[in-house]
Amino acid sequence: MGTDLLVLxxxxxxxxxxxxxxxxxxxxxxxxxxxxxxNAVSAVTLLGALLxxxxxxxxxxxxxxxxxxxxxxxxxxxxNVVGGFAITDRMxxxxxxxx
Amino acid sequence: xxxxxxxxxxxxxxxxxxxxxxxxRQPQGARRGNLTAAVALALATALVLLxxxxxxxxxxxxxxxxGGGLGWTVAARVTMxxxxxxxxxxxxxxxxxxxxVSAVELTREPLAGLxxxxxxxxxxxxxxxxxxxxxxIAGGKLLGTIRGTPILLPRHGLLTLVVLVATAVLAGTxxxxxxxxxxxxxxxxxxxxxxxxxxVALRIGGADMPVLISFLNAASGLAAAFCGIIIQxxxxxxxxxxxxxxxxxxxxxxxxxMNRHLASVFLGFGPAASTRSWLPVEPPVAAPPSGPEPxxxxxxxxxxAPGPAMRATAPxxxxxxxxxxxxxxxxxxxxxxxxxxxxSVIIVPGYGMALAQAQFRVVQLAKRxxxxxxxxxFAIHPVAGRMPGHMNVLLAExxxxxxxLIELDDANPRFPETDLALVVGACDVVNPAAVLTEGTPISGxxxxxxxxxxxxxxxxxxxxxxxxxxDNLLYSRPNVLPLFADARQTLEKILDGLGE
Numbered sequence: 312m313g314t315d316l317l318v319l320x321x322x323x324x325x326x327x328x329x330x331x332x333x334x335x336x337x338x339x340x341x342x343x344x345x346x347x348x349x350n351a352v353s354a355v356t357l358l359g360a361l362l363x364x365x366x367x368x369x370x371x372x373x374x375x376x377x378x379x380x381x382x383x384x385x386x387x388x389x390x391n392v393v394g395g396f397a398i399t400d401r402m403x404x405x406x407x408x409x410x
Numbered sequence: 411x412x413x414x415x416x417x418x419x420x421x422x423x424x425x426x427x428x429x430x431x432x433x434x435r436q437p438q439g440a441r442r443g444n445l446t447a448a449v450a451l452a453l454a455t456a457l458v459l460l461x462x463x464x465x466x467x468x469x470x471x472x473x474x475x476x477g478g479g480l481g482w483t484v485a486a487r488v489t490m491x492x493x494x495x496x497x498x499x500x501x502x503x504x505x506x507x508x509x510x511v512s513a514v515e516l517t518r519e520p521l522a523g524l525x526x527x528x529x530x531x532x533x534x535x536x537x538x539x540x541x542x543x544x545x546x547i548a549g550g551k552l553l554g555t556i557r558g559t560p561i562l563l564p565r566h567g568l569l570t571l572v573v574l575v576a577t578a579v580l581a582g583t584x585x586x587x588x589x590x591x592x593x594x595x596x597x598x599x600x601x602x603x604x605x606x607x608x609x610v611a612l613r614i615g616g617a618d619m620p621v622l623i624s625f626l627n628a629a630s631g632l633a634a635a636f637c638g639i640i641i642q643x644x645x646x647x648x649x650x651x652x653x654x655x656x657x658x659x660x661x662x663x664x665x666x667x668m669n670r671h672l673a674s675v676f677l678g679f680g681p682a683a684s685t686r687s688w689l690p691v692e693p694p695v696a697a698p699p700s701g702p703e704p705x706x707x708x709x710x711x712x713x714x715a716p717g718p719a720m721r722a723t724a725p726x727x728x729x730x731x732x733x734x735x736x737x738x739x740x741x742x743x744x745x746x747x748x749x750x751x752x753x754s755v756i757i758v759p760g761y762g763m764a765l766a767q768a769q770f771r772v773v774q775l776a777k778r779x780x781x782x783x784x785x786x787x788f789a790i791h792p793v794a795g796r797m798p799g800h801m802n803v804l805l806a807e808x809x810x811x812x813x814x815l816i817e818l819d820d821a822n823p824r825f826p827e828t829d830l831a832l833v834v835g836a837c838d839v840v841n842p843a844a845v846l847t848e849g850t851p852i853s854g855x856x857x858x859x860x861x862x863x864x865x866x867x868x869x870x871x872x873x874x875x876x877x878x879x880x881d882n883l884l885y886s887r888p889n890v891l892p893l894f895a896d897a898r899q900t901l902e903k904i905l906d907g908l909g910e
Contacts, residue, residue, distance in 0.1 A: 319638070319644065323635055323639070323651050326652055326655075329652070330655030333432050333434075333652070334659050337434045338436075339792055339798065339802070340437060340812060340815055340817075341802075342798035343799035344799070345656065346623070346627050346660060346799075347493070348443070348447060349656045353649065353650065353653040354500075355645060355646050356511055357451075358455060358643055361464060361470070363514050365462045365463075366462070366463045380510050382473040384511055384514075385470060387504070388477065388507035389474050389481065390481040391481065391504045392451060392478075394480075394500055395481075395485075397481065400445070401486075404441065405803065405806040405807045406802075408438075
């Protein structure tokens, strides 16, 4: 458990560094679509929301409340994912080069 | 390592995500990059469902249909002017998911004492809840539902401090405390964190919005990453970290381009806090480097008759110097003459262009000038608009080729050789006070040096100073012709005057 968490913290640091390198290459021209796309990616919390519904075997107290909270979490995350990727695509379609 | 298989699969998904981000280096590849990231996210979701069977599909599917349908509909209907508000509301939605997941994980099997997992869960909860309310305020301001200027509650500074301390104390109590009453504590912490997002976002407004929205971007990513640590999911951690990096880079760029420190934006120092108007320290002097510049002599063009006679087929005769620098009797005719004679034009749009819905007219004018043989470029200041890169999207929608959109560093060396700089709805980002006077809030801020162009046309609504409160020295310079009116109407008149 302890080592797993350390690995996760290391993963976080590595991803931060790689992300920094990749994103600094993005031209200002694309900063709005970039933010809109990263916004959709940040709704990866959808995975966590789905795991609220993980089978645990024994019935939990407050299952109905959990289902409600989990449902809201899934709905907001999916709103973010679908809306984010769709609007980014709409924007990027506009960027054209004439001549 | 008995879990080498899953790690390898996760690595593939991570590489796919990174490939998506990498493709944003160029406009040609960005669309594919967006699709790549979407596929990666779909794969990640499928992986979770395969590894951990879930139950309660009725609720899950209903939530997916509801959220997905709403997201799709909004994305299809939103206009490009509304993009910043849309992105803000989405940050908020991401915040909700992050704080709910963190809260559930914290309370499901309450842990005694502080641990990495518990600390991460608390941070995910705080950041998620604060991002939610902060984004609602930001989105409301950007849509115009809430007043867009900084809103100060009574004793705002003290209030912010109290809420901040309360958040920290509450988080510390839960963090170091035992497993009892964690649910009640988590709910209280959510409420206090929401209050924190509220007080911070309320005081930010106007031209500082790009900083706020970039910061919320970073916060939502960070919330996702912390959420990932408590549920021990690598993909969540990686994605969250990359988004946090992206948001931080954009926040940095915005702050630098506005000559502001992040702290001064958030704590309300600088222009947002001051109500007085900054007056120029000295009258505008500083002759342009190329020598005495005459004001555009307006050849008294009576209402121009459209037709072939109006077409500037040959290079216009050089403008006679030594005209007294006084405003022309008919500024509009002078403007039309300037536009007709210009061989090189740089257009500088600002948020005012979006407010006046003038982008399509601007592009129409650009195309007209090009058809008359002029070379037209668009110079985009990093903070023009209400979010990073907003102007580029608006102009791309109005059918500007993206190779005509140039950045500050590329634009500034070109102004001295440019016949006409056309400012549309931009103020602070073209105010020479930033380079000519000291001690104003914008002194030292990188600006587009339009005043170095041979002639400058300004299509702004009025002569009022921009968000910084600093009077624009541009308007009184001899080579500048200000046309204060609704930008769209002004441009329509110039288009009419130019003829086909």
